[in-house]
Amino acid sequence: xxxxxxxxxxxxxxxxxxxxxxxxxxxxxxxxxxxxxxxxxxxxxxxxxxxxxxxxxxxxxxxxxxxxxxxxxxxxxxxxxxxxxxxxxxxxxxxxxxxxxxxxxxxxxxxxxxxxxxxxxxxxxxxxxxxxxxxxxxxxxxxxxxxxxxxxxxxxxxxxxxxxxxxxxxxxxxxxxxxxxxxxxxxxxxxxxxxxxxxxxxxxxxxxxxxxxxxxxxxxxxxxxxxxxxxxxxxxxxxxxxxxxxxxxxxxxxxxxxxxxxxxxxxxxxxxxxxxxxxxxxxxxxxxxxxxxxxxxxxxxxxxxxxxxxxxx
Amino acid sequence: xxxxxxxxxxxxxxxxxxxxxxxxxxxxxxxxxxxxxxxxxxxxxxxxxxxxxxxxxxxxxxxxxxxxxxxxxxxxxxxxxxxxxxxxxxxxxxxxxxxxxxxxxxxxxxxxxxxxxxxxxxxxxxxxxxxxxxxxxxxxxxxxxxxxxxxxxxxxxxxxxxxxxxxxxxxxxxxxxxxxxxxxxxxxxxxxxxxxxxxxxxxxxxxxxxxxxxxxxxxxxxxxxxxxx
Numbered sequence: 001x002x003x004x005x006x007x008x009x010x011x012x013x014x015x016x017x018x019x020x021x022x023x024x025x026x027x028x029x030x031x032x033x034x035x036x037x038x039x040x041x042x043x044x045x046x047x048x049x050x051x052x053x054x055x056x057x058x059x060x061x062x063x064x065x066x067x068x069x070x071x072x073x074x075x076x077x078x079x080x081x082x083x084x085x086x087x088x089x090x091x092x093x094x095x096x097x098x099x100x101x102x103x104x105x106x107x108x109x110x111x112x113x114x115x116x117x118x119x120x121x122x123x124x125x126x127x128x129x130x131x132x133x134x135x136x137x138x139x140x141x142x143x144x145x146x147x148x149x150x151x152x153x154x155x156x157x158x159x160x161x162x163x164x165x166x167x168x169x170x171x172x173x174x175x176x177x178x179x180x181x182x183x184x185x186x187x188x189x190x191x192x193x194x195x196x197x198x199x200x201x202x203x204x205x206x207x208x209x210x211x212x213x214x215x216x217x218x219x220x221x222x223x224x225x226x227x228x229x230x231x232x233x234x235x236x237x238x239x240x241x242x243x244x245x246x247x248x249x250x251x252x253x254x255x256x257x258x259x260x261x262x263x264x265x266x267x268x269x270x271x272x273x274x275x276x277x278x279x280x281x282x283x284x285x286x287x288x289x290x291x292x293x294x295x296x297x298x299x300x301x302x303x304x305x306x307x308x309x310x311x312x313x
Numbered sequence: 314x315x316x317x318x319x320x321x322x323x324x325x326x327x328x329x330x331x332x333x334x335x336x337x338x339x340x341x342x343x344x345x346x347x348x349x350x351x352x353x354x355x356x357x358x359x360x361x362x363x364x365x366x367x368x369x370x371x372x373x374x375x376x377x378x379x380x381x382x383x384x385x386x387x388x389x390x391x392x393x394x395x396x397x398x399x400x401x402x403x404x405x406x407x408x409x410x411x412x413x414x415x416x417x418x419x420x421x422x423x424x425x426x427x428x429x430x431x432x433x434x435x436x437x438x439x440x441x442x443x444x445x446x447x448x449x450x451x452x453x454x455x456x457x458x459x460x461x462x463x464x465x466x467x468x469x470x471x472x473x474x475x476x477x478x479x480x481x482x483x484x485x486x487x488x489x490x491x492x493x494x495x496x497x498x499x500x501x502x503x504x505x506x507x508x509x510x511x512x513x514x515x516x517x518x519x520x521x522x523x524x525x526x527x528x529x530x531x532x533x534x535x536x537x538x539x540x541x542x
Contacts, residue, residue, distance in 0.1 A: 012497065013418065043527060045469055046476035050492035052409050055373065059405050062374055185398065187445065262481040
């Protein structure tokens with residue numbers, strides 16, 4: 001039996017008791033074997049992530065099944081509490097309208113008529129006239145100087161340009177920033193501990209980030225194309241996001257997505273959605289495109305969150 | 314140095330050192346008509362998870378959709394400084410941890426499965442808060458069991474990105490194969506599921522994928538630095 005199989009059986013707990021005792025006594029004295037066992041154990045930790053990812057995808061599928069199940073259930077239970085709330089709101093609205101009507105008519109009937117005061121008309125400054133060629137202005141010979149000129153009557157009053165009609169976008173009353181804040185969680189992106197990769201620059205930047213010194217992270221983090229360039233970019237994007245520089249954050253997230261390195265690319269896709277959400281209702285088209293890209297992939301690590309966000313919108 | 318108990322698996326699927334859990338009867342809310350939980354006792358769920366395959370998936374699904382369990386976790390997280398989003402994430406992570414602990418024989422059966430699940434959720438929330446540097450008001454009494462040794466937990470956290478990078482490069486087929494291997498499927502089962510000719514071919518492929526994974530890890534300087542620290 002190969003050493004590989006033996007170590008695997010040891011770590012899986014499949015060794016018979018006698019073999020187990022012999023193996024453990026060898027392990028206690030053989031440093032090479034101990035290193036090999038540690039290597040195997042680390043790899044098994046890594047492979048466990050595959051099981052974890054698979055189970056996460058299954059949970060998302062179960063959530064979707066549950067949603068479909070709820071959709072086919074009769075909606076009475078959902079509508080019933082809403083119905084009487086709507087009725088009460090309608091009654092209140094009618095009562096308010098009626099009060100407004102009554103108040104308006106009674107006010108005009110009870111107020112005493114204002115007395116008419118005759119005053120000398122105020123001479124207003126002369127306003128330039130617009131002369132129409134088709135209609136020559138008749139000349140008046142005995143018009144007193146202080147009397148208002150009849151030209152004034154022929155003026156085309158300047159009407160203010162009509163205000164542009166603003167279309168009420170759907171969900172304009174939603175607080176998009178609050179919604180984005182609700183969905184944003186640092187630990188979706190940044191490991192809570194330092195990378196311990198020997199990159200002291202990154203570790204210092206991470207410390208600054210965790211201490212809330214986002215401007216320092218932004219000014220001092222320049223991804224250098226090295227081994228942890230994507231990590232640095234991610235930290236930069238997050239610092240920009242936390243500093244409310246959402247347009248910059250969106251650009252940086254796009255850069256991470258373009259690099260295509262996982263899991264950073266998927267995290268960046270989610271970061272982009274949140275950055276664009278902060279900027280709604282502007283950039284609406286971009287936001288929905290980014291959200292749809294995640295929703296197209298049920299195995300995306302942020303699929304369930306994207307789904308929940310879609311429901312909230 | 315052992316990160317999990319060394320349990321020999323018995324023929325009946327339970328580990329040698331496990332106490333066979335006392336019968337806890339039916340699960341709470343077992344009369345939920347939309348799930349027909351009445352056949353799924355704690356013993357059946359544990360056996361299903363440890364059996365693997367479709368039995369494991371069905372058992373985990375039953376636990377995941379168990380009425381009241383999610384609400385209990387949500388309430389605990391909300392009461393201890395978390396949001397609904399946090400609660401949802403903790404709930405899912407707890408199922409992952411439950412599955413792992415069951416497969417590794419760490420569940421001793423001293424409590425009902427739902428109680429154990431909630432204990433895992435509490436432990437997980439404490440861990441998360443500690444990692445965020447906000448562990449100030451939650452005492453160890455707020456969680457009922459240590460789900461994983463601090464050492465193992467630290468390793469999983471620190472190496473996570475490195476593992477993800479390497480796994481992202483080994484290819485979809487190797488990922489599927491290693492996942493089935495990690496879940497202790499036999500080579501005969503893997504050969505059938507992955508459509509290999511026989512168990513020997515499956516074993517060779519599993520070894521090849523494993524060596525590819527190892528090579529990617531060892532070629533990453535961050536991995537060597539982390540291992541030596």
